Amino acid sequence: MSIYDTLNPMQKEAVLHTDGPLLVLAGAGSGKTRVLTHRIAYLIEEKSINPWNILAITFTNKAAGEMRERVDRLVGFGADSIWVSTFHSSCVRILRRHIESLGYTTNFTIYDSDDQKTLMRHVLKGLDMDPKIYKDRAMLGFISTAKNELVTAVEFELNAGGDFRQKKVAQIYKEYQSQLKKNNALDFDDLIMKTVQLFQNNPEILDYYQERFKYIMVDEYQDTNTAQFKLISLLAGKYRNLCVVGDDDQSIYKFRGANIENILNFEKAYPGAKVIKLEQNYRSSQSILNAANEVIRHNRGRKDKTLWTANEEGPLVQFKQFDNASEEADAIVRDILNSSSDYQDCAVLYRTNAQSRLIEEKCLQHNVPYRMVGGVNFYQRKEIKDVLSYLKTIANAQDDLASLRIINVPKRGIGATSLGKVQAFASEHGFSVYDAFCRAKAVPGLGKTAEKVLKFTELIEDFRKRLEEETYSIHELIEDVLDETGYQKELEAEGEIEYQTRLENIEELINKAVSFEGEHEHPNLSEFLEEVALVADVDRMDDSENRVTLMTLHSAKGLEFPRVYLSGMEDGLFPSMMSISSDDKEDVEEERRLCYVGITRARDFLMMTAARQRMVNGETRYSKVSRFIDEIPDTLLDSNKLEPRLSAARTLDYDDSGLPWGKPKSSGRTSGVSSFGPGNNSYASKTSAPVSTPGFGKAFTVEKSASLNYKEGDRVSHVKFGEGEVLEIKDGGRDFEVTVQFDQAGVKKMFASFAKLKLVRV
Numbered sequence: 001m002s003i004y005d006t007l008n009p010m011q012k013e014a015v016l017h018t019d020g021p022l023l024v025l026a027g028a029g030s031g032k033t034r035v036l037t038h039r040i041a042y043l044i045e046e047k048s049i050n051p052w053n054i055l056a057i058t059f060t061n062k063a064a065g066e067m068r069e070r071v072d073r074l075v076g077f078g079a080d081s082i083w084v085s086t087f088h089s090s091c092v093r094i095l096r097r098h099i100e101s102l103g104y105t106t107n108f109t110i111y112d113s114d115d116q117k118t119l120m121r122h123v124l125k126g127l128d129m130d131p132k133i134y135k136d137r138a139m140l141g142f143i144s145t146a147k148n149e150l151v152t153a154v155e156f157e158l159n160a161g162g163d164f165r166q167k168k169v170a171q172i173y174k175e176y177q178s179q180l181k182k183n184n185a186l187d188f189d190d191l192i193m194k195t196v197q198l199f200q201n202n203p204e205i206l207d208y209y210q211e212r213f214k215y216i217m218v219d220e221y222q223d224t225n226t227a228q229f230k231l232i233s234l235l236a237g238k239y240r241n242l243c244v245v246g247d248d249d250q251s252i253y254k255f256r257g258a259n260i261e262n263i264l265n266f267e268k269a270y271p272g273a274k275v276i277k278l279e280q281n282y283r284s285s286q287s288i289l290n291a292a293n294e295v296i297r298h299n300r301g302r303k304d305k306t307l308w309t310a311n312e313e314g315p316l317v318q319f320k321q322f323d324n325a326s327e328e329a330d331a332i333v334r335d336i337l338n339s340s341s342d343y344q345d346c347a348v349l350y351r352t353n354a355q356s357r358l359i360e361e362k363c364l365q366h367n368v369p370y371r372m373v374g375g376v377n378f379y380q381r382k383e384i385k386d387v388l389s390y391l392k393t394i395a396n397a398q399d400d401l402a403s404l405r406i407i408n409v410p411k412r413g414i415g416a417t418s419l420g421k422v423q424a425f426a427s428e429h430g431f432s433v434y435d436a437f438c439r440a441k442a443v444p445g446l447g448k449t450a451e452k453v454l455k456f457t458e459l460i461e462d463f464r465k466r467l468e469e470e471t472y473s474i475h476e477l478i479e480d481v482l483d484e485t486g487y488q489k490e491l492e493a494e495g496e497i498e499y500q501t502r503l504e505n506i507e508e509l510i511n512k513a514v515s516f517e518g519e520h521e522h523p524n525l526s527e528f529l530e531e532v533a534l535v536a537d538v539d540r541m542d543d544s545e546n547r548v549t550l551m552t553l554h555s556a557k558g559l560e561f562p563r564v565y566l567s568g569m570e571d572g573l574f575p576s577m578m579s580i581s582s583d584d585k586e587d588v589e590e591e592r593r594l595c596y597v598g599i600t601r602a603r604d605f606l607m608m609t610a611a612r613q614r615m616v617n618g619e620t621r622y623s624k625v626s627r628f629i630d631e632i633p634d635t636l637l638d639s640n641k642l643e644p645r646l647s648a649a650r651t652l653d654y655d656d657s658g659l660p661w662g663k664p665k666s667s668g669r670t671s672g673v674s675s676f677g678p679g680n681n682s683y684a685s686k687t688s689a690p691v692s693t694p695g696f697g698k699a700f701t702v703e704k705s706a707s708l709n710y711k712e713g714d715r716v717s718h719v720k721f722g723e724g725e726v727l728e729i730k731d732g733g734r735d736f737e738v739t740v741q742f743d744q745a746g747v748k749k750m751f752a753s754f755a756k757l758k759l760v761r762v
């Protein structure tokens with residue numbers, strides 16, 4: 001039996017249609033991604049296309065890796081010469097070869113959102129603009145939107161006309177761009193836009209890539225923006241062998257400039273295009289698919305399509321409403337424990353990153369291993385950014401942000417005033433900051449500080465020399481940087497817990513370097529930094545371990561899990577408050593698509609949950625059940641939503657604002673939430689007296705430390721410090737502060753959620 005026999009007739013048709021434009025427009029789980037992988041195999045095996053001539057674009061690096069693996073399995077050879085990568089990674093590869101024609105050098109740095117913010121603040125300061133009026137995030141937002149639409153700073157200025165504010169933004173955009181250039185750096189949006197410019201200005205380079213990529217495929221096409229659309233149009237312009245697959249119902253990146261028209265107008269942009277629709281879902285049970293179809297049916301302005309499945313009916317979709325978010329999280333984790341599923345088959349999805357904290361805590365409490373995708377991105381952590389800044393300075397002397405970040409980390413007695421002088425000197429002579437550091441003696445007024453600065457540059461130069469030796473590896477470099485710069489010593493001085501966590505993070509970076517070295521024949525530092533800059537959050541998921549996955553709905557796109565929990569189904573959270581209060585109806589529709597994405601990640605089992613009461617930004621919010629739940633007929637739900645339920649109140653007490661909380665769900669549609677705050681109940685206060693809960697006329701007492709499974713006087717154990725006795729547990733606001741007398745390590749004070757203490761049963 002050939003691999004193509006495992007496809008249904010429509011899928012097969014899509015695989016066999018290799019020449020000319022093709023759009024596969026189909027709902028979730030209908031095998032779009034599978035069509036792409038089989039198509040690649042078919043091109044190579046049956047049509048004898050050179051793998052070298054194939055370009056496949058995926059949405060995340062993880063998806064790229066999976067696709068490569070699947071193709072590898074199908075064809076068994078040649079897969080490594082196919083370009084399977086994200087838009088950003090493909091553009092980086094192209095720019096690394098050709099960017100010089102745009103006036104950058106090929107060792108350019110890629111700025112992440114933190115770097116962008118730092119740079120923006122610097123720009124606003126330089127332009128003497130009030131950061132309260134011109135907020136860095138808003139300005140970066142305008143610039144990003146412009147870039148996604150391929151609008152340059154100059155065009156932006158022209159478009160601004162007489163509009164005062166727009167003119168100011170134009171000025172900021174211009175300066176931001178010139179600072180990027182000065183730092184030989186590109187932001188993420190630049191990667192696409194510069195590649196488009198490169199192709200537009202250099203027909204011979206475009207021609208080279210058109211010849212190279214004779215067959216182009218794009219997954220998740222509904223989330224491409226104008227710049228990406230242009231890029232693809234340029235590349236496919238000559239041979240038109242372009243196959244895109246997507247689902248207009250899963251377009252969830254409008255806020256990043258995704259243009260749903262790209263998919264809806266594909267036939268206009270590519271006259272004669274073949275369009276194939278797939279209607280059979282292979283992923284989900286009938287119950288799950290029914291619920292998904294019901295929700296998405298409520299969107300207007302969509303191409304009508306109904307998915308069916310031959311899969312089993314499976315259990316009804318569950319909906320459970322809890323009194324508060326802590327109970328919700330607790331119930332989810334308990335349900336995972338009670339199920340017979342492997343941890344790795346379970347995913348907990350949420351609308352906002354902030355929701356993950358409670359779920360994480362409950363996992364820790366119940367000893368359920370988990371991996372969190374997103375949240376505080378590993379690479380955003382201070383110590384990681386510090387070490388990477390050293391590496392960036394070593395790799396690229398033009399990266400001012402990096403050099404400025406570490407010149408006085410660890411402390412070298414080089415103050416802000418001295419740095420001001422160096423920067424002034426640098427801009428006067430057109431040097432990078434690092435080059436100015438090297439000429440510290442010539443910087444006016446630097447005095448004795450010059451020596452200190454030169455010591456730093458000597459160190460950097462020394463590292464560079466070592467790197468020239470072939471036997472010297474990146475992970476050795478990191479270790480030497482930690483040691484010889486005194487960075488590690490300074491960390492040690494911060495206190496045990498801080499030091500341990502930070503060091504563990506750095507160790508993880510070293511591990512990353514080691515595996516990078518294993519994967520590359522000639523590992524080089526710039527490439528390592530590039531790979532690190534491009535790891536989207538979702539790429540940190542490691543399938544090899546048996547862990548529950550916690551992730552936002554956005555990062556779950558394209559993935560599937562046997563058992564899915566969709567948490568926080570509350571109006572005001574999901575759909576978000578912003579979408580509800582927006583004048584644009586389309587905003588709630590985008591949230592609804594996100595809900596559809598969430599539901600359709602599940603294969604066999606789906607539980608949706610809501611909390612009546614939740615802390616949001618330090619305020620207690622009382623919410624009604626999400627309208628998306630209302631949209632699913634009761635017959636399709638196994639639900640407790642109509643039963644007013646009194647909490648078992650194990651862990652929390654409630655604020656006594658005198659306001660009703662979470663009225664039992666009414667049958668009418670709701671259009672918002674009430675937010676009362678600030679609440680006083682992020683955790684119950686230890687000293688709190690029994691409080692009465694309005695609306696229920698019943699009082700309950702709460703034992704604060706109930707959410708920890710140990711108390712003062714108990715024996716506990718810690719991964720690093722071993723066993724000890726709990727001396728004190730204090731309410732530290734967001735977390736408990738626990739003081740422990742360890743047998744070996746002495747007295748330590750730590751936050752409960754970080755310390756991960758385990759009760760030792762004696």
Ligand SMILES: Nc1ncnc2c1ncn2[C@@H]1O[C@H](COP(=O)(O)OP(=O)(O)OP(=O)(O)O)[C@@H](O)[C@H]1O
Nearest residue numbers: 006007008027028029030031032033034282283558
């Ligand atoms: N013809 C088929 N026979 C058996 N299984 C299939 C078939 N087509 C797809 N599948 C399976 O169905 C699941 C969903 O397929 P795939 O991920 O390709 O769907 P998709 O349309 O890309 O979904 P999404 O819209 O979520 O990205 C996968 O587990 C895939 O292996």
Ligand SMILES: [Mg+2]
Nearest residue numbers: 032033034558
């Ligand atoms: Mg897919």
